[in-house]
Amino acid sequence: MIYTKLAPMKKFARTIKERLANVVSYCTHGITNAVGEGINSKIQSVKRPVGCYRNKENYKTAIFFYCGGLDLHPH
Incomplete structure (x- = not known):
């Protein structure tokens, strides 16, 4: 019981109570x-410009290419 x-303190206390396991962890x-979350954000940014991919393999390839840090101009 609070x-x-x-009101802001009540909201804070409820938030901590709901997420206590995460805080302890x-x-x-x-x-x-x-x-x-960062990786998910990158993946979502790959999908955003195109809207969708025709098949899962193209989407997977785009994710690997974008998240893999490949250099288009190797030296």
């Missing part, structure tokens, strides 16, 4: 899902 009349292991 014993404050301040971060404090215990020191890792987050930020890397996974």
Whole structure:
């Protein structure tokens, strides 16, 4: 039960309560899902300009090309 009349504090307390397992996991292991979210963001940016790909293989190739850091002009 939350014993404050301040709405922002109530919201903060509820958020912590809902995500307590994640907070404890971060404090215990020191890792987050930020890397996974970053990779997902890159994948979504590959899909965005085209809208869709004709088949999964072309989409997979585009993801590997974009996320793989390939140099188009090797020296």
